[in-house]
Amino acid sequence: MTSTPLAVRPALLLGVPNRITLVRTVLAMTVATIAFRTGDMAWLVLGYFSYWFGDSLDGWVARRRNEESLSGAVFDIVCDRACSFLLAAAFMATFPWTIGPLAIYLVQFGVLDTMLTFSFLLWPWLLSPNYFYKVDRPIYMWNWSKPAKALNTAAVVISLVVAGQTGAEWLPYTVAIAALVVKVVSSYRLITILCGTRQAAPGEAR
Template identity: 90%
Template sequence: MTTLPLAIRPALLLGVPNRITLVRTVIAMAVATYAFRTGELTWLVIGYFSYWFGDSLDGWVARRRNEESLSGAVFDIVCDRACSFLLAAAFMATYSATIGPLAIYLIQFGVLDTMLTFSFLLWPWMLSPNYFYKVDRPIYLWNWSKPAKAMNTAAVVISLVVAGQTGAQWLPYTIAVAALVVKVVSSYRLITIICGRRAAVPEEGH
């Protein structure tokens, strides 16, 4: 009898964490779609909150239930991009001043961050980017530690809201460019590690 790999067993594919990911994605994208129609900031805030809260919840549940899986990680990454892109598009359609910063954000998150995040697949034993510290601690700290995750998504959006209230349009540009620089530096470091030109620095004890 053939045994399915852990990453694709139905019990994990249809498990609670993946159900949460699916539900939070549907909710966030539905709210984003409605925000397109109404043009109200309130709905954008609700959309981002449902996306961020659900994204934290599915990971927490997966760890608590010991249901982390490769398929779940990939599903989560794809859903993150779907939510982020539609919410950003609704933001840009509603507030033209956000187009510049969000264009920079979409380049770094949609291209560079996506490639960085999927790089965990190069190490077959790794279930998600959350364990990248076992490969290289600097790249992990810059991209998947809690402060880095906040910088990568929430900081840009919050700065846009602040700029809209205060007129400080330089703020979201500064944060978006800073995040882009982090992704460029991280990508370069990852490439040099993969090519053997630099030694990785795993967290001590791993």
């Protein structure tokens, strides 16, 4: 006999937000592939724009339609990594001098940030990392508040573009290392909360 929760899962998986996530991922990865082959900065910029715009759109639609779900959150997180990794690879292939700062970025985003982002699953009543302030506001503010999301990837990419125009190659290293430090501090705080050696500090999103 099929239970009610199982019966509604296909509807959530095929909902409008997840369709947007799928389309924006295919679009961003297609553009990233073109950028990889052509070595054209314009394609890289378009790839990041389609990734960031689509990532904002699917979350906004999910909230407006009241269609947020665990499956949608996990799908979104996986798609974000797929887009970021291919775009970073295209950047490194086009501009070899970006390999250093992007390697640091990939460690923090691909490993530490992924672990942190999936940690919301440890609290079954959370629908996504966007509600992690209900568990611990500092970790939320450092990682999933609007400014933190904007800085997590955008700051590194913008610093690379600025460095390419000005020759300030130290800038993306500084930004990438700063982001890495935030992830290390956040991970340590999360571990101490999970181990019971630190009290979580839930609060409001603000």
